[in-house]
Amino acid sequence: MSNTPSFAAMPNEEGFFGPYGGQLVPPELKAIMDDINQAYETIRNKDSFKTELADLFAHYVGRPSPIFHAKRLSQKLGGAQIHLKREDLNHTGAHKINHCLGEALLAKYMGKTKVLAETGAGQHGVALATACALVGIPCEIHMGQSDIVKEHPNVTKMKILGATLVPVTQGAATLKEAVDSAFEEYLKDPQHFFYAIGSVVGPHPFPKMVRDFQSIIGKEARQQFLTQHNTLPNYIAACVGGGSNAIGMFTAFLNDSAVKLVGVEPAGEGLNTQRHSATLTKGKPGEIHGMACYVLADDEGNPAEVHSIASGLDYPGVGPQHSYLKDIGRVDYHSVTDEECLNAFMELSRVEGIIPALESAHAVAWAMREAPKHGSDVNILVNLSGRGDKDADYVAERLGLA
Ligand SMILES: Cc1ncc(COP(=O)(O)O)c(C=O)c1O
Incomplete structure (x- = not known):
């Protein structure tokens, strides 16, 4: 990564992050x-x-949003400690x-x-x-x-x-x-x-x-985590639709090479089906909506019909900066299925009393999968991008709770 231009100088004047954007x-x-x-x-x-x-x-949104240590969830999983940056507590809920x-x-x-x-x-x-x-x-x-x-x-x-x-x-x-x-x-x-x-x-x-407007998330989180724990998190996870909450969180940490950054995409009904929206995992460089980026395309080369249980994640393109960060290996992109997302939605609700947005539950699901692989000295910070009030009826009906 030593030959890559400074992250702060991106994009260039024409709006490019490497070959993406414009x-x-x-x-x-x-x-x-x-x-x-x-x-x-x-x-x-x-x-x-x-x-x-x-x-x-400060006075309208209610910033800074707190970081909450999800102790009961971490204990139940028996591994790394999970922490939540509570963007769900912002005015309007995300x-x-x-x-x-x-x-x-x-x-x-x-x-x-x-x-x-x-x-x-x-x-x-x-x-x-x-x-x-x-x-x-x-x-x-x-x-x-x-x-x-x-x-x-x-x-x-x-x-x-x-x-x-x-x-x-x-x-x-x-x-x-x-x-x-x-x-x-x-x-x-x-x-x-x-x-x-x-x-x-x-x-x-x-x-x-x-x-730039979203980067307040990571700026706050970096300072808060250092103050609370005297160290930076080992992993940071955020869901990726177009990629705004993830880039908002990642930007302050891009130069902290010891901090592993993870973007979580929707695998929907499975990556081996057509019913997913994992653009960076399964897509290819292309063009959509005025930018060059990774795109999920159909056989004719048009943007594919995509699916996710989370309406905010089913987009066949993705931010150009994420496309670049994937190619240079600074961020790892993983995916989580609808089922894993639903499971995380219910777990966080019942173990911590926090109902997450289905979008954010993707990042929680990845953390739940990852945590048991580590000791309790490892910290995972999850960007809880939004609250789940909007999804409550849908989930309750789907799970037969209504
Ligand atoms: C709560 C929440 N999180 C995440 C997203 C995905 O968007 P982005 O990838 O731009 O953060 C959405 C989109 O609607 C959302 O409502």
Whole structure:
């Protein structure tokens, strides 16, 4: 890794992380992306913006989110100690609020008239609707019909918060189709609309910008863990859909070579079936939604129909920085099935009294698989990206608890 460029200097000016990223969009849109990048680079260094965002993180989101030592779960597994970075305790119940506040403030600063986005599990939609209500900008959320049914509590919240909800019925009617639909709407007036992408994906500068807003997670966690334990964790695990909570956690630790970083992808009904969404594990370098990254493609080379029990993880692309971190070997990517995820969801609920989001339960499941292989002197820090209220009815019905 000694020949790799400094992580802090990434991406380069064209938005590339090694061969991944960039702005694979028509020239007119490239000009608009460049405007957003310029506005972002200006605003991020303004004291007034930094102060406003820090104040909202502290008094609106409730940061810093704590790190909780899951003692009973660790004891039950009989190995490494598991610790949870509690992003589920943020206002709106997930990490998504970190970048939504940043994006909504930027949209306002740029004088945009409407903020729009896709959502899968509804967490990004709720967080964005919340941030837009706070900042005072109209908000429009595109969501697959399948996810609308599954994630109904979040749909209701978005409506209460004043967002316009656009149901998407094309194809599998999940996250990829929602991105396509939101993008189509955005292209009608990109001068005045702001597409607030929900993860570290899309054309430059979004993978950089969303990463920067999310990197508060790792910054806090590194300091908190050192204060609590006088050492850094041996492993850090986070689930990966587009990759925003994972990159937000990993960024502060990229130069700590002794800390093993693990991204956990959804193996769905099994990696040997077509019903998974393990893009980095089973995909190949390609292009999707304006960026170069690993992609799961079908036989014709189109983005594959993907599946995960967690609506926020079923995306056939992945952030360009993750694609790069996989290739250089700085992060290991593993996968967890729907069944393992459900098991972790129930274990964490019943042993620690914490109901995790199905997305976050993937990272918990990996930690539960890994912990028994180690002694009690090993520490695993899991990014608990969100809470599971939105999934409770679905899980209860699926497991016959309803
Ligand atoms: C709680 C939670 N965690 C994780 C994710 C996955 O997104 P990302 O990989 O960008 O963190 C989502 C997406 O909706 C989510 O709601």
